[in-house]
Amino acid sequence: MNSILIAVIVLGGIGITAAFMLYACSKKFAVFEDPRIGQVSEILPGANCGGCGFPGCSGMASALVKESEKGSIDGLSCPVGGQETMSKIADLLGIAVANGEPKVAVVRCNGTCEYRPLIAEYGGLRTCSAMHACGAGETACGYGCLGCGDCVSVCQFDAIHLNPMTGLPEVDEEKCTACGACTKACPRSIIELRKKGPKGRRVFVSCVNKDKGAVSMKACKVSCIGCGKCEKECPFGAITVESNCSYIDSDKCRLCRKCVSICPTKAIQAVNFPAPKPVDPKAEERKEALS
Amino acid sequence: MKIRTFRIGGIHPEENKLTHEAATAIASLPKRAIFPLSQHIGAPAKPVVEKGDKVKVGTLIAEAGGFVSAPIYSSVSGTVFKIDTAIDATGYRKPAIIIDVEGDEWEEGIDRTDKIETTAEHPELTPETIIDSIKNAGITGMGGAGFPTFIKLCPPPSAKAECVIINAVECEPYITADYRLMMEKPDQILIGLELLMMAAKVKVGYIGIETNKPTAIDLLTKKCKEKFDGSIYSVEVVPLKQRYPQGGEKQLVDAVINRQVPAPPAIPVNVGAIVQNVGTAYAVYEAVMKHKPLFERYTTVTGKKLQHPSNFLVRMGTPMQDLIEACGGMPEGDNKLLAGGPMMGKALTTTEVPICKGTNSVTILSGDDARRKEPEPCIRCAKCVGVCPMGLEPYLLAKVSEARNWERAEQEDIVSCIECGSCQFTCPAHRPLLDNIRQGKSTVMGIIRNRAAKK
Numbered sequence: 001m002n003s004i005l006i007a008v009i010v011l012g013g014i015g016i017t018a019a020f021m022l023y024a025c026s027k028k029f030a031v032f033e034d035p036r037i038g039q040v041s042e043i044l045p046g047a048n049c050g051g052c053g054f055p056g057c058s059g060m061a062s063a064l065v066k067e068s069e070k071g072s073i074d075g076l077s078c079p080v081g082g083q084e085t086m087s088k089i090a091d092l093l094g095i096a097v098a099n100g101e102p103k104v105a106v107v108r109c110n111g112t113c114e115y116r117p118l119i120a121e122y123g124g125l126r127t128c129s130a131m132h133a134c135g136a137g138e139t140a141c142g143y144g145c146l147g148c149g150d151c152v153s154v155c156q157f158d159a160i161h162l163n164p165m166t167g168l169p170e171v172d173e174e175k176c177t178a179c180g181a182c183t184k185a186c187p188r189s190i191i192e193l194r195k196k197g198p199k200g201r202r203v204f205v206s207c208v209n210k211d212k213g214a215v216s217m218k219a220c221k222v223s224c225i226g227c228g229k230c231e232k233e234c235p236f237g238a239i240t241v242e243s244n245c246s247y248i249d250s251d252k253c254r255l256c257r258k259c260v261s262i263c264p265t266k267a268i269q270a271v272n273f274p275a276p277k278p279v280d281p282k283a284e285e286r287k288e289a290l291s
Numbered sequence: 292m293k294i295r296t297f298r299i300g301g302i303h304p305e306e307n308k309l310t311h312e313a314a315t316a317i318a319s320l321p322k323r324a325i326f327p328l329s330q331h332i333g334a335p336a337k338p339v340v341e342k343g344d345k346v347k348v349g350t351l352i353a354e355a356g357g358f359v360s361a362p363i364y365s366s367v368s369g370t371v372f373k374i375d376t377a378i379d380a381t382g383y384r385k386p387a388i389i390i391d392v393e394g395d396e397w398e399e400g401i402d403r404t405d406k407i408e409t410t411a412e413h414p415e416l417t418p419e420t421i422i423d424s425i426k427n428a429g430i431t432g433m434g435g436a437g438f439p440t441f442i443k444l445c446p447p448p449s450a451k452a453e454c455v456i457i458n459a460v461e462c463e464p465y466i467t468a469d470y471r472l473m474m475e476k477p478d479q480i481l482i483g484l485e486l487l488m489m490a491a492k493v494k495v496g497y498i499g500i501e502t503n504k505p506t507a508i509d510l511l512t513k514k515c516k517e518k519f520d521g522s523i524y525s526v527e528v529v530p531l532k533q534r535y536p537q538g539g540e541k542q543l544v545d546a547v548i549n550r551q552v553p554a555p556p557a558i559p560v561n562v563g564a565i566v567q568n569v570g571t572a573y574a575v576y577e578a579v580m581k582h583k584p585l586f587e588r589y590t591t592v593t594g595k596k597l598q599h600p601s602n603f604l605v606r607m608g609t610p611m612q613d614l615i616e617a618c619g620g621m622p623e624g625d626n627k628l629l630a631g632g633p634m635m636g637k638a639l640t641t642t643e644v645p646i647c648k649g650t651n652s653v654t655i656l657s658g659d660d661a662r663r664k665e666p667e668p669c670i671r672c673a674k675c676v677g678v679c680p681m682g683l684e685p686y687l688l689a690k691v692s693e694a695r696n697w698e699r700a701e702q703e704d705i706v707s708c709i710e711c712g713s714c715q716f717t718c719p720a721h722r723p724l725l726d727n728i729r730q731g732k733s734t735v736m737g738i739i740r741n742r743a744a745k746k
Contacts, residue, residue, distance in 0.1 A: 120640040121625075123663040125726035133729065135382020135640060142383045211376065211384060 051179025068093040103178040109145040112166035116220040132187035140219035151182035200272040230259035296532040297542040300680035324608030327379040333359030349398035366586035366606035368396040408580035428578030433570030437649040453563030454495035463632035468589040483572030496526040536711035594655030596622035612642035627661035664721040675714035685714035692731025
């Protein structure tokens with residue numbers, strides 16, 4: 001009986017002492033963590049994709065809270081959660097958020113097997129980065145898609161796939177979160193994050209070839225030859241031609257598609273537009289009669 | 292006498308020196324010569340001619356674009372057709388000067404006679420004037436890498452040169468350009484070596500030659516005795532056991548003077564050696580004694596299926612196509628065109644690529660040789676570890692590079708890899724070891740550079 005009592009007293013004593021010590025330590029060495037960091041983390045999608053540029057969502061959360069104390073979180077955005085998540089976070093932190101338009105990855109190469117003939121066979125390691133380091137690749141175009149799928153393997157969201165018919169990657173707009181992993185993985189910087197556009201409609205130059213027209217035409221029939229017709233045609237000044245390659249500024253583009261019809265090599269693409277209405281022959285006649 | 296070699300690793304691929312006894316032919320002039328502006332390591336050269344300018348053989352067409360750079364001279368006479376882009380040995384279109392060839396008119400001042408000029412006849416030569424001539428002649432390493440030669444001769448203050456080692460190893464299969472040069476121009480090479488020794492202010496020289504070239508060893512040993520016996524210089528011809536990659540600078544230093552070059556950024560001069568290719572020694576002779584800038588070189592055009600594999604003295608800027616035609620044309624069937632030999636060479640997709648300062652050979656592998664074998668799973672035989680001349684673990688480097696574990700790759704010394712390809716050559720499972728290691732190495736080097744830039 002006595003021994004039980006001793007044990008209870010000793011253990012109880014140790015327990016009480018330890019409890020006091022722990023309590024004292026937790027007060028003395030307490031680290032203050034902003035409770036908002038935890039709350040922001042909960043709003044973030046938790047994919048830890050790194051698309052925002054921070055190591056995981058918790059890193060992003062602390063950066064957001066830190067920036068919010070300075071008054072603005074405009075430079076930061078979660079590509080996965082998008083606008084919705086960002087405005088929720090802004091509400092929580094009690095500041096306004098700039099309206100960023102949703103973006104999507106766009107593959108700027110249309111050099112399919114049909115348009116861009118193979119001139120050699122590559123026998124080495126089948127990754128784009130290895131092939132890029134070896135030379136121009138299997139076609140004569142030193143700027144175009146190499147078709148080994150480095151972009152596919154880095155995509156966390158299963159949003160980009162190689163089309164075996166064309167040999168080019170295709171982006172699934174529903175799944176793409178514009179995290180930008182593919183744009184970094186592509187050794188030739190073909191993939192660009194562009195504005196999704198109203199109803200997903202957008203116009204872009206599907207080529208990044210900087211060779212002179214004659215050279216790029218020889219390598220690929222649908223390359224941009226830098227002729228500048230689109231630049232002249234564009235009523236909004238959205239198109240610039242630099243080192244033999246045209247680029248459409250998606251901020252200025254009003255989706256009129258005049259450039260699409262004038263491009264001699266069909267390098268400019270318009271996506272998600274409704275198919276053109278069949279021309280009514282009678283209407284044409286009437287027009288002619290009027291003029 | 293014990294025949295020396297480097298201490299670890301190495302392989303002995305089939306030699307296939309098809310053109311050993313083929314005396315060097317002078318290649319005919321091209322119709323149009325292409326001069327890429329980046330034929331060397333460092334900044335690309337800057338053009339000093341314009342479209343329509345008339346040039347002669349030996350006219351400066353592009354000046355050095357920085358400290359680590361080299362000028363480029365025209366190898367032909369004619370008119371500048373345009374300054375545009377052309378596919379070079381990297382496989383990409385790069386800026387180049389393209390010249391339409393008309394006749395063969397040389398710049399005055401270039402001594403075209405066969406007379407051998409010795410240093411005794413030119414007491415005015417000092418280390419500074421020699422280095423200046425080398426720099427102005429646009430000489431870069433003729434063995435392939437293309438590092439500007441004059442920089443090697445001016446070591447950093449932390450290092451002191453003790454000897455000049457002439458790299459006449461030619462351990463790469465197929466290539467015989469250096470061997471032919473040694474057989475045809477031995478006196479000039481030795482004067483070139485003497486000039487290099489004067490420039491580097493050293494008294495000791497070595498010429499490393501593999502034992503598969505006994506006639507060259509005999510000839511140069513004899514010539515060395517005649518020339519250097521009783522002089523202030525001591526020059527020794529060192530026969531070396533055939534082993535690839537003996538021509539690698541670090542391996543050669545180990546084989547010849549038994550010293551190990553530490554891991555990068557150390558270079559051979561940190562252990563007292565300046566390594567120069569035998570072709571470079573010849574180019575130095577021509578530049579200093581004959582006032583002839585670098586615009587010609589010895590090049591082997593070879594391949595088992597090629598009708599007449601040959602050695603050429605070729606003007607730079609000549610498209611490979613011209614040389615291949617002179618050898619009987621491209622063989623039928625599948626071919627792999629390489630700038631360089633089968634081990635270190637760079638595969639090309641077009642024969643339009645011109646011969647540049649570093650093109651020691653054009654190799655055409657045909658049929659089965661042209662293709663790689665299907666890779667199979669690693670069988671953990673560790674052969675790659677055994678043959679690595681740098682003492683690395685290629686299987687591991689390849690693995691961590693594949694997994695993009697750059698930190699581990701750096702820890703495992705991936706930057707020490709000399710990309711000789713011995714591991715991939717020896718791998719019984721035909722794994723793409725070097726392909727992966729190269730990827731890892733370039734990424735890790737980028738990371739290291741960024742880190743240094745931030746500091």
